[in-house]
Amino acid sequence: MSPLADRPAYMSNPAMRIIAYAVTALTLSVVHVVFLRFISVSSVTPDLLLILTVWISLVEGQFAGTLAGFTSGLLFDVASADVLGTNALAKTIAGFVAGYFFREGMAMQIIGSYRFLLIITLSGFLHNIVYFFFYIQPMQVSFLTFFLTYGVATTLYTTVAAVFPMLFVNRRQEW
Amino acid sequence: MRRFIEFVVRYKNYIALCTLVVMSFSFMSFGALSQLGGFRAVVVGSIGWIQSLFAWVPNPVALKSENTALRELNLQLSIESSRFRQSMVENATLRKMLELQPLTTEKLIAADIVGKTTTELRNYATINKGTEDGIKEGMTCITDAGLVGNIVGASPHFAVVQLLLNRDTRVAAKVYRTRVDGIVHWQGETTLSLKDVPRTFDVKQGDLIITSSYSAKYPPNIVVGTVRRVDNEPNSLFQNVVIESAVNFATLEQVFVLDRLANEERAALEGEVTTKIK
Numbered sequence: 001m002s003p004l005a006d007r008p009a010y011m012s013n014p015a016m017r018i019i020a021y022a023v024t025a026l027t028l029s030v031v032h033v034v035f036l037r038f039i040s041v042s043s044v045t046p047d048l049l050l051i052l053t054v055w056i057s058l059v060e061g062q063f064a065g066t067l068a069g070f071t072s073g074l075l076f077d078v079a080s081a082d083v084l085g086t087n088a089l090a091k092t093i094a095g096f097v098a099g100y101f102f103r104e105g106m107a108m109q110i111i112g113s114y115r116f117l118l119i120i121t122l123s124g125f126l127h128n129i130v131y132f133f134f135y136i137q138p139m140q141v142s143f144l145t146f147f148l149t150y151g152v153a154t155t156l157y158t159t160v161a162a163v164f165p166m167l168f169v170n171r172r173q174e175w
Numbered sequence: 176m177r178r179f180i181e182f183v184v185r186y187k188n189y190i191a192l193c194t195l196v197v198m199s200f201s202f203m204s205f206g207a208l209s210q211l212g213g214f215r216a217v218v219v220g221s222i223g224w225i226q227s228l229f230a231w232v233p234n235p236v237a238l239k240s241e242n243t244a245l246r247e248l249n250l251q252l253s254i255e256s257s258r259f260r261q262s263m264v265e266n267a268t269l270r271k272m273l274e275l276q277p278l279t280t281e282k283l284i285a286a287d288i289v290g291k292t293t294t295e296l297r298n299y300a301t302i303n304k305g306t307e308d309g310i311k312e313g314m315t316c317i318t319d320a321g322l323v324g325n326i327v328g329a330s331p332h333f334a335v336v337q338l339l340l341n342r343d344t345r346v347a348a349k350v351y352r353t354r355v356d357g358i359v360h361w362q363g364e365t366t367l368s369l370k371d372v373p374r375t376f377d378v379k380q381g382d383l384i385i386t387s388s389y390s391a392k393y394p395p396n397i398v399v400g401t402v403r404r405v406d407n408e409p410n411s412l413f414q415n416v417v418i419e420s421a422v423n424f425a426t427l428e429q430v431f432v433l434d435r436l437a438n439e440e441r442a443a444l445e446g447e448v449t450t451k452i453k
Contacts, residue, residue: 015446030222030225030324033226034222034225034226034229035229037234038232051322062188062192063187063188066188066190066191066192066195070195070198072201073199074202077202078218078221079218083203084202084203084205085198085199085200085201085203086199086201086203087198088195088202088272089195089196089199089203091197092192092195092196093192093196096192098186099188119246134203140287164228
C-alpha cells in the first residue's frame with residue numbers, strides 16, 4: 001500500500017498542494033525568524049525552509065523543487081530582512097540539486113530513509129556555499145573560515161532537524 | 176515553433192534554473208532599492224510584532240551565554256577599575272614630583288623603589304635605576320616632599336639608597352628661619368633629631384629644617400622636615416630638636432636621584448686639612 005494512499009483527498013489536487021506548501025513555507029518562515037532563537041546554538045539554527053524545499057523536490061520533481069526553492073528563499077529573504085535574492089538563489093540551487101534524487105512514486109520511501117538525510121546534507125552544503133559566499137561579501141573575513149565555522153555547522157544542524165520528518169514518514173510507512 | 180516548444184519542455188528544469196538564478200541576481204542587485212521599503216517594511220514590522228509577543232519567553236541557552244559574557248565583562252571591568260584607581264594615585268604622585276623639576280638646576284633621574292631592607296636600624300631602599308641610567312655612588316635621592324637619602328651602591332640596573340632613617344646617616348642641616356646649624360640623625364624612633372644646637376639658639380616648633388651648604392655630601396636647601404618639639408635637657412648646654420621627616424618613608428614608592436656629586440676638590444681639601452689638624 002502506498003504511503004500516500006491515506007493522505008487527505010485535497011492533497012491529490014495540485015492546486016491544493018501548492019496552497020499547502022505555501023502555507024507551510026509561510027509558517028516555517030515565521031517560525032524560523034521568531035522561534036528558532038530558542039534552539040540556536042552559537043547563533044547556528046537549522047534551515048527549516050531548506051528541508052521543505054528538498055521535500056518538495058523529492059515529492060514533486062526537479063522543476064517544482066527549483067521553483068519552490070526560489071519562492072521559499074525569497075519569502076525568507078523578505079521575512080528575515082536579509083539581502084533580497086541571496087536565500088532565493090541558494091535555495092533555488094538546493095532545490096534543483098535535490099531534484100536529481102526524485103523518483104516517481106518513491107518519494108516517501110526516500111524521505112523515510114537515511115537517503116533523505118544524505119540529500120539534505122548535500123543540498124545544505126551547496127546551499128550554504130552559495131549563501132555564505134554572498135553573505136560575507138560586505139565583511140573582511142575569509143570565506144573558507146566562515147563557511148567551515150557556520151556553513152558546516154548549519155548544514156549539520158539542518159540534517160539533525162531533518163531526522164524528525166524522516167522519522168515521521170518512516171513511522172507512517174510502518175502503519 | 177514545435178521544435179522550440181519541445182526544446183523548452185525537454186530542458187524546462189535547466190531553463191527554470193537559469194531564469195530563477197538570473198532573477199535572484201536581479202533581486203540582489205536591486206537589494207539597496209528594496210531594502211526595507213513598502214511591502215517588506217510591513218512584513219518585517221509584522222514579524223517584529225510577533226517576536227515582541229514572545230519576547231517574555233526566556234531562552235535558557237541565550238541567558239546562560241549572556242550570563243557568562245556578563246561575568247567576564249564584570250571581571251574585566253573590576254580589573255580595569257582597580258588599574259584605574261592605581262593609576263590615579265600614581266598620577267597624583269608623579270604630578271607632584273614633576274613640579275619639582277623646575278625648582279632644581281640639576282638633572283633628575285626618576286626611579287621606582289623596588290625593595291626595602293632593614294638591618295640593625297640601617298634602612299636601605301633599592302631603586303630600579305643603575306649605572307647604565309647615570310646613577311653613581313654618592314648621589315642624593317629626593318622626592319617632591321624632601322630628602323630621602325643618598326646612593327651607597329649601584330649596579331648596571333639597580334642602586335641602593337641609604338635612607339634618612341638610617342643610624343649611619345648624618346646630614347648637616349639648618350633651621351630655615353633662623354639659620355641655626357646642626358646635625359640631623361636618626362636613632363630608631365619615628366622622628367629625626369637635630370643635635371648640637373645650643374640652648375640659647377632660637378628654634379621653635381614648626382620651623383622648617385633644610386640641608387645646609389656645610390654638607391659636602393648633600394646639596395643645600397633640600398627640605399629635611401619640620402620641628403615637632405624642642406626638648407631642653409636640664410644638665411646639657413644643648414637642646415634636642417625633634418624633627419618630623421618631610422618624606423613619608425612608609426609609603427615611599429618613587430624617588431628622584433639628583434645627578435650631582437660632591438665637589439671632589441672641596442672634599443680633598445677638607446680631608447687634607449683634617450689630617451693636618453689631627
